[in-house]
Amino acid sequence: MLLPRVFQLSKRRLSALRSVRAGAARSTFSSRSASSLSAKIVGPRKQVLRASVLTATSASAALLLYSLLDPVPGAIEASDVMLHNQVDDCWIVLDGEVYDVTNFLQMHPGGVGRIMEVAGGDATRKFYSVHSGSTLDKMKDQLVHVGKLKGKFTEVISEEEIRISEQRKKLPPLSRIFNLSDFESIAREILPRSTFAYYATGASDEFSIRENHYAYGRVFFRPKVLQDIAYDVDTSTEFLGAKVNLPVYISAFAGSKMAHPLAELNLQAAAEKANVMQMVPKQSSYSIEEFFEHVPDNQNHWYQYHFDDVEQLNNVGILIKELESQPTVKGLFLNVDLRDIGNREKDTRQRSVDTTTSKDLSSIVTKNMSYAKFTWKDVDKIMASTQLPIALKGIQRGEDVVSAAERGVKAVVLSNHGGRQLDFSRPPLEVLAEAKQMLKEKGLEDKIEIYLDGGVRRGSDVVKALCMGAKGVGLGRPFLYAMAGYGEPGITHLLEILEGEIKNNMRLLGVERISDLNESLVDVNSLKFRNPRANDVLYDEGYMSLRFPEFK
Numbered sequence: 001m002l003l004p005r006v007f008q009l010s011k012r013r014l015s016a017l018r019s020v021r022a023g024a025a026r027s028t029f030s031s032r033s034a035s036s037l038s039a040k041i042v043g044p045r046k047q048v049l050r051a052s053v054l055t056a057t058s059a060s061a062a063l064l065l066y067s068l069l070d071p072v073p074g075a076i077e078a079s080d081v082m083l084h085n086q087v088d089d090c091w092i093v094l095d096g097e098v099y100d101v102t103n104f105l106q107m108h109p110g111g112v113g114r115i116m117e118v119a120g121g122d123a124t125r126k127f128y129s130v131h132s133g134s135t136l137d138k139m140k141d142q143l144v145h146v147g148k149l150k151g152k153f154t155e156v157i158s159e160e161e162i163r164i165s166e167q168r169k170k171l172p173p174l175s176r177i178f179n180l181s182d183f184e185s186i187a188r189e190i191l192p193r194s195t196f197a198y199y200a201t202g203a204s205d206e207f208s209i210r211e212n213h214y215a216y217g218r219v220f221f222r223p224k225v226l227q228d229i230a231y232d233v234d235t236s237t238e239f240l241g242a243k244v245n246l247p248v249y250i251s252a253f254a255g256s257k258m259a260h261p262l263a264e265l266n267l268q269a270a271a272e273k274a275n276v277m278q279m280v281p282k283q284s285s286y287s288i289e290e291f292f293e294h295v296p297d298n299q300n301h302w303y304q305y306h307f308d309d310v311e312q313l314n315n316v317g318i319l320i321k322e323l324e325s326q327p328t329v330k331g332l333f334l335n336v337d338l339r340d341i342g343n344r345e346k347d348t349r350q351r352s353v354d355t356t357t358s359k360d361l362s363s364i365v366t367k368n369m370s371y372a373k374f375t376w377k378d379v380d381k382i383m384a385s386t387q388l389p390i391a392l393k394g395i396q397r398g399e400d401v402v403s404a405a406e407r408g409v410k411a412v413v414l415s416n417h418g419g420r421q422l423d424f425s426r427p428p429l430e431v432l433a434e435a436k437q438m439l440k441e442k443g444l445e446d447k448i449e450i451y452l453d454g455g456v457r458r459g460s461d462v463v464k465a466l467c468m469g470a471k472g473v474g475l476g477r478p479f480l481y482a483m484a485g486y487g488e489p490g491i492t493h494l495l496e497i498l499e500g501e502i503k504n505n506m507r508l509l510g511v512e513r514i515s516d517l518n519e520s521l522v523d524v525n526s527l528k529f530r531n532p533r534a535n536d537v538l539y540d541e542g543y544m545s546l547r548f549p550e551f552k
């Protein structure tokens with residue numbers, strides 16, 4: 001529902017403004033208000049003013065101008081703000097204050113485009129839909145304050161936008177975020193409903209998405225006490241030969257930009273600082289060149305790809321060349337679980353009722369996507385064409401892990417796509433136990449690295465998977481949720497929480513290094529007993545329930 005206009009620009013001033021824009025004669029103006037006088041000057045002599053005053057350091061010049069002309073120094077009419085809507089002359093209003101952001105434009109982490117959407121207008125609502133109040137405080141040094149807003153703006157604000165901007169203002173500080181589910185609960189309140197539904201959706205009745213997590217609750221520890229271990233345990237390991245500081249990686253997911261304007265670059269920056277592996281998604285907000293341009297040579301990346309059509313499969317050589325030329329790319333992870341798109345019912349239902357679904361979301365994964373036929377033969381061909389390690393993402397049974405190992409595939413990700421593809425595909429932790437057993441029987445245990453993703457919310461989940469033979473664990477949604485609330489600092493905080501939990505678990509298990517984690521430290525006897533289960537309160541609260549249709 002759209003609310004009534006909050007600010008109205010008077011008809012007289014609107015037509016005056018139009019005349020100014022059209023370069024009409026001064027006589028159009030009869031108002032003696034200081035700001036309309038300024039508009040008079042800006043109008044006919046706009047070029048002169050721009051060149052001589054506004055473009056250089058527009059704010060101080062504007063302040064001088066207003067202090068000369070305005071009986072209330074610094075008070076600026078909305079109509080005047082509206083004149084400054086160009087890249088070389090850009091004002092915006094935030095919380096009733098007018099700022100000249102001409103110079104700040106190029107520095108804006110979210111790009112020039114985002115500010116230009118609100119150039120010459122009131123940016124308050126848009127600002128708070130992605131930033132918190134403390135971001136504004138930090139930014140203020142870089143903005144040039146022109147004065148207070150005096151006039152009125154025409155704005156149409158949806159209830160949803162008001163809800164988000166109000167919630168953003170009350171965002172708890174990061175110091176009150178203690179676990180990964182906390183991020184999820186925050187994201188649920190501050191993201192547009194359609195965005196959250198897209199992130200949160202599983203397939204159909206969502207058994208897999210929930211089981212992915214609950215499976216971890218069915219594994220218990222068998223700690224060794226009285227061990228001679230240092231307090232400073234070491235969480236570093238190697239992923240396909242690349243040294244990383246944590247046995248977790250940032251998984252690939254579409255739609256980061258809906259969580260934060262800096263999207264995958266937030267993840268990149270936090271991953272670099274923590275020396276954590278980042279899997280860069282095909283559906284990134286940046287092209288490969290744009291993304292890797294920001295990346296230092298000593299960082300570690302994996303690249304995730306899937307084939308939308310036969311042409312992409314036929315042209316995989318071009319992609320591989322491009323990736324081979326990026327020194328930080330240490331592996332190509334190909335999705336093998338996309339013969340069709342899963343029935344993302346929660347997402348589809350929300351999109352069907354939500355008139356505010358963003359452009360970003362409409363262009364992302366939708367119900368009607370079809371993908372190329374992609375077979376083991378293609379995998380063999382691709383592997384034969386490159387030295388770049390090839391890995392398969394989306395393996396869901398032990399036999400396929402064996403098959404991959406026999407062919408020389410370097411790694412697999414046991415994954416049901418975060419429960420978004422085939423509902424009732426088993427939790428990856430169960431598949432891990434099965435795969436390890438099958439590999440052992442064939443003597444292939446050391447031939448392939450096994451990763452898994454889906455449902456991981458605690459350091460203990462990571463440690464359990466490692467004890468059971470995984471090399472590392474990927475997380476997706478938690479990073480989106482952290483970035484939605486807090487941008488890069490949120491991602492860093494998430495990684496610190498995980499690191500703290502993993503270290504704490506290692507100490508209490510009696511191990512000092514990742515290589516010391518083994519199956520003797522876990523009891524997996526209940527792994528296959530899917531019911532009954534103890535409730536995991538945080539996870540269940542974060543979980544967004546499926547719904548029935550709503551009455552109009």
Ligand code: GLV
Nearest residue numbers: 253254365417420
């Ligand atoms: C994309 O792969 C998605 O799961 O939305």
